[in-house]
Amino acid sequence: MIAAVDETGLVAALRAGDQTAFAQLVDRHTPSMLRVARGYVPSHEIAEEVVQETWIALLKGIDKFEGRSSLRTWLFSVLINIAKARGSRERRDADAAIAAYTAGTVDPARFRGADDRYPGHWRPTDVPAAFPDTPEGAVLGDELVDVARRELDNLPQRQRIVVALRDMLGFESAEVCELLDISTANQRVLLHRGRAAVRQVLEDYLAEVGS
Amino acid sequence: MTEYSMDCNELVELVTAYLDDALDSDTRSRFDTHLLECDGCENYLQQFRETVRTVGRIGDDEIDPAFRKRLLDAFKDFR
Numbered sequence: 001m002i003a004a005v006d007e008t009g010l011v012a013a014l015r016a017g018d019q020t021a022f023a024q025l026v027d028r029h030t031p032s033m034l035r036v037a038r039g040y041v042p043s044h045e046i047a048e049e050v051v052q053e054t055w056i057a058l059l060k061g062i063d064k065f066e067g068r069s070s071l072r073t074w075l076f077s078v079l080i081n082i083a084k085a086r087g088s089r090e091r092r093d094a095d096a097a098i099a100a101y102t103a104g105t106v107d108p109a110r111f112r113g114a115d116d117r118y119p120g121h122w123r124p125t126d127v128p129a130a131f132p133d134t135p136e137g138a139v140l141g142d143e144l145v146d147v148a149r150r151e152l153d154n155l156p157q158r159q160r161i162v163v164a165l166r167d168m169l170g171f172e173s174a175e176v177c178e179l180l181d182i183s184t185a186n187q188r189v190l191l192h193r194g195r196a197a198v199r200q201v202l203e204d205y206l207a208e209v210g211s
Numbered sequence: 212m213t214e215y216s217m218d219c220n221e222l223v224e225l226v227t228a229y230l231d232d233a234l235d236s237d238t239r240s241r242f243d244t245h246l247l248e249c250d251g252c253e254n255y256l257q258q259f260r261e262t263v264r265t266v267g268r269i270g271d272d273e274i275d276p277a278f279r280k281r282l283l284d285a286f287k288d289f290r
Contacts, residue, residue: 019283019286019287022283022286023283023286026274026279026282026283027274027279028271030274030278030279030282031271031272031273031274032271034272034274048278051282052281052282052285055282055285055286056285056289059285059286059289060289104220104223104224105223105224106220106223108220111218111219111220119218120218120219120220120221121218121219121220121249121251122219122249122251122252127250127251127254128251128252128254128255128258129254130254130257130258131257131258131261131262134261141265141268144265145265145268145269145270148262148265148266148269149269152266152269163266167263167266167267168266168267168269170267173231184233188227188228188231188233191227192224192226192227192228195227195259195262195263195266196223196259198262198265198266199258199259199262202258202261202262202265203258
């Protein structure tokens with residue numbers, strides 16, 4: 001989590017109509033806002049409208065912004081509210097649906113069966129191998145980031161939103177639960193399933209380039 | 212249950228809770244004990260950590276210049 005920074009200067013600049021300050025904030029947050037908004041609405045165009053409405057809400061609200069949360073948390077909570085209102089894919093029973101979903105996140109065929117001496121343990125041919133080190137700037141590292149981005153965009157809506165908020169943007173678990181109004185347990189299930197899906201595509205990709 | 216050792220297929224479902232430090236102490240100690248004796252699961256945990264790190268490196272895409280201009284124009288109109 002990014003440490004609490006003093007945003008008084010930034011808030012004052014926005015109130016004073018400082019266009020450079022606004023442009024910097026737009027550049028920093030808009031791509032993530034689009035990604036999160038897109039999790040709620042059916043098209044990129046609507047996601048852009050949601051993001052634009054959010055920025056206008058910021059401009060309208062900045063005089064009353066009291067700094068009780070960070071500007072970023074406030075921005076995303078406004079964004080999510082607007083996106084939800086615009087979204088057609090929201091399901092009220094989503095929490096129940098998550099809880100009811102119990103299938104494993106790793107292919108069961110990778111584990112030894114009940115008749116084995118070590119049931120539930122990795123089959124010798126399916127034991128995971130450590131991922132290679134990918135220092136900043138390494139070509140393989142950049143490829144893996146691309147693979148992860150594509151998978152993130154393919155995840156079911158709620159998994160994608162939770163993984164983006166937690167792992168891309170670095171929000172804490174409690175913040176995500178509050179932003180999305182979901183329980184801690186369900187937040188964790190969504191995060192785990194999303195991460196596990198990304199892990200699987202990274203493993204597949206590495207097996208492919210390594211073979 | 213304290214004597215019950217954890218199986219690999221059980222451990223893989225608990226990794227996120229483990230990384231969030233959200234396991235109860237009994238489960239956590241079974242998790243840690245299992246890791247000590249299982250290279251596959253140690254690697255799985257490493258893969259998971261690398262996955263989280265990789266997602267964290269998904270940079271921000273470029274904003275479409277026309278959209279960016281619309282946002283900045285909204286600012287001008289507003290002020």
